Amino acid sequence: MALLEIRDLHATVGDREILKGIDLTVNAGEVHAIMGPNGSGKSTLAQVLAGRDLYHVTSGSVVYDGKDLLELDPEERAREGLFLAFQYPVEIPGVSNLYFLKAALNNVRKHQGLEELDAMDFLNVVREKMKLMEMDQALLNRPVNTGFSGGEKKRNEIFQMAVLEPRLAILDETDSGLDIDALKLVAKGVNALRSPERSMIVVTHYQRLLNYIVPDYVHVLSDGRIVKSGGKELALQLEESGYAGLGIFDEEEAVGKA
Amino acid sequence: MTAATEQIGSWLEQFTNQEKSRFQNLREAGFKRFAELGFPTTHDEDWRFTNVAPIARTQFRVVPAAAGFRFAGADSVVANGPQFDPARLAKEPNPFVALNAAFTGQPIVLRVPKGAILDEPIEIMHAAVGADGPVAVHPRILILVGANSQCAIIERYAGTGLYLTNAVTEIVADEGAIVEHYRIQQESAEAYHVSTVRATLGRSAVFGSHSISLGGALVRNDATVVLSEGTEATLNGLYIANGTQHIDNHTTIDHAKPHGTSHEMYKGILDGKATAVFNGRILVRKDAQKTDSKQTNKNLVLSDEAVINTKPELQILADDVRCTHGATIGQLDTESMFYLQSRGIGRADARNLLTYAFAQDIIDRIKVQSLRDSLERVLFEKFHEHA
Numbered sequence: 001m002a003l004l005e006i007r008d009l010h011a012t013v014g015d016r017e018i019l020k021g022i023d024l025t026v027n028a029g030e031v032h033a034i035m036g037p038n039g040s041g042k043s044t045l046a047q048v049l050a051g052r053d054l055y056h057v058t059s060g061s062v063v064y065d066g067k068d069l070l071e072l073d074p075e076e077r078a079r080e081g082l083f084l085a086f087q088y089p090v091e092i093p094g095v096s097n098l099y100f101l102k103a104a105l106n107n108v109r110k111h112q113g114l115e116e117l118d119a120m121d122f123l124n125v126v127r128e129k130m131k132l133m134e135m136d137q138a139l140l141n142r143p144v145n146t147g148f149s150g151g152e153k154k155r156n157e158i159f160q161m162a163v164l165e166p167r168l169a170i171l172d173e174t175d176s177g178l179d180i181d182a183l184k185l186v187a188k189g190v191n192a193l194r195s196p197e198r199s200m201i202v203v204t205h206y207q208r209l210l211n212y213i214v215p216d217y218v219h220v221l222s223d224g225r226i227v228k229s230g231g232k233e234l235a236l237q238l239e240e241s242g243y244a245g246l247g248i249f250d251e252e253e254a255v256g257k258a
Numbered sequence: 259m260t261a262a263t264e265q266i267g268s269w270l271e272q273f274t275n276q277e278k279s280r281f282q283n284l285r286e287a288g289f290k291r292f293a294e295l296g297f298p299t300t301h302d303e304d305w306r307f308t309n310v311a312p313i314a315r316t317q318f319r320v321v322p323a324a325a326g327f328r329f330a331g332a333d334s335v336v337a338n339g340p341q342f343d344p345a346r347l348a349k350e351p352n353p354f355v356a357l358n359a360a361f362t363g364q365p366i367v368l369r370v371p372k373g374a375i376l377d378e379p380i381e382i383m384h385a386a387v388g389a390d391g392p393v394a395v396h397p398r399i400l401i402l403v404g405a406n407s408q409c410a411i412i413e414r415y416a417g418t419g420l421y422l423t424n425a426v427t428e429i430v431a432d433e434g435a436i437v438e439h440y441r442i443q444q445e446s447a448e449a450y451h452v453s454t455v456r457a458t459l460g461r462s463a464v465f466g467s468h469s470i471s472l473g474g475a476l477v478r479n480d481a482t483v484v485l486s487e488g489t490e491a492t493l494n495g496l497y498i499a500n501g502t503q504h505i506d507n508h509t510t511i512d513h514a515k516p517h518g519t520s521h522e523m524y525k526g527i528l529d530g531k532a533t534a535v536f537n538g539r540i541l542v543r544k545d546a547q548k549t550d551s552k553q554t555n556k557n558l559v560l561s562d563e564a565v566i567n568t569k570p571e572l573q574i575l576a577d578d579v580r581c582t583h584g585a586t587i588g589q590l591d592t593e594s595m596f597y598l599q600s601r602g603i604g605r606a607d608a609r610n611l612l613t614y615a616f617a618q619d620i621i622d623r624i625k626v627q628s629l630r631d632s633l634e635r636v637l638f639e640k641f642h643e644h645a
Binding site: 050051052053054073074075077078079083084086089090092093094095099100101103104105107108111143160164 | 591592593594596597598599600601602603604605607608611612614615616617618619
């Protein structure tokens, strides 16, 4: 059985339809890349899956692990093992990373019927993961994402993912704004988390990230629909010919040409 | 009899029946001024958003404020100091200050000697009990801080039942003194709390004011700080109101001399049908060149029915100064809510966490660790009870 089944998904923001019928099946252990020009709906898809109420699903279905995903609140999705690495991680002054992540992990553990961790046990859990992401432990006492550089924020997202151990991770343009060293580090963290039980959806504008996180499948999104699907070679093809080679343009450009 | 004279009349009898004391002249000057002014109404600009009619209408039984410890020279300060000069009251603008003087009992007088460094904060605890009908207490505190000395003073207010606290605190800091003043107001849910803090700061003095308002049904705080040359004043405030609470903070920062610095940050959290007022007056006098003043008021409004009135009032008479001010009124950030929820944190917990975080940076500015810890616990519980 597929871990995630998206069928004919339509979603709007305000009066505008952004997703115009998405179909996607993700099995356990698979890594799917979703590529597409700006404005094609990539980030909307990621946010809809995570439950952002800014978007309204007008039709279609999403079944996750046998459950109707769209019926669940964002926190319930997270507790069921869905994780979104944000394109723009949110700064939360006044809440320490430590408190935040401990609360998050304990909510997930509680849902799974596991015992909640105290501060000491929690530190033992995170120490290894911090090493993986080459993060300074002092960062735990800093407020969530506050004063972090762009690279630190993205690293913090993957670190959170490592701690929460989701079954389905959605990485929303985790590569954007990263220099090559930071990109390699983030990819290393992601690759360390690949497993036969864990699926990933990697949303990206550029092929570059996929040199380091090699996907099983690549889908090209354009104007709210998946217009082409293939293996990892599709990403390379895109790199050579660009989206224009497939007859796909940035949303704004397309409008300009009409 | 008009309502106003009736309201004053209820205090007159108790005023007249007080046992005679050495403060007789001060009391008489106070009551005379109070009778002239009467209780303020919402027609007074300074009281536009704060209706003290519930206080004016209530018959309070005056009980003595707790007599504090006093230093050896206190009597001469009281006898000769300008702070207890009856003549001063003739020009007193605030009727509550005049009323406080009319019921002067045993003022608390603290003096930190020149050059003294106090390792531990001085804590003054006011506890009121409104039993057998409403009572009124009129605490009076004078803090004299000698040149180049250093101290922290904590005033705490708490109680049970229905009562009025009408407190007046005066602080005089000499040249180079470093003073941290904390006011922690946790009055009962029925209580009325009116306070006046006036600080006169000497040359190069460093003054920190921390005003935390958590309790009380009807609260009005007036804080006035007068700076001298090179004085540095920081005013931090936090007010948290729920239900039908009303909390009004009026602050005045008076830059009287050049090179003064003032930083003011007041934050409010309002829920239910609570109302609050922030009125921040900054006066930069003609002489006060090179003044650097920054005022910020941030409000988090958690319900549709809560109301905040915020108003900066800048009077700048000098030309070479830097003064900035800003006020914000907002709800919880939806992006932050979603971020927390997307990590498995439930909606109610996320809301509490963000509310707590909003208050946190004011608490973080408290330098007395034990006080900071105890307030953190109070806030943490506060934001988990109505989850």
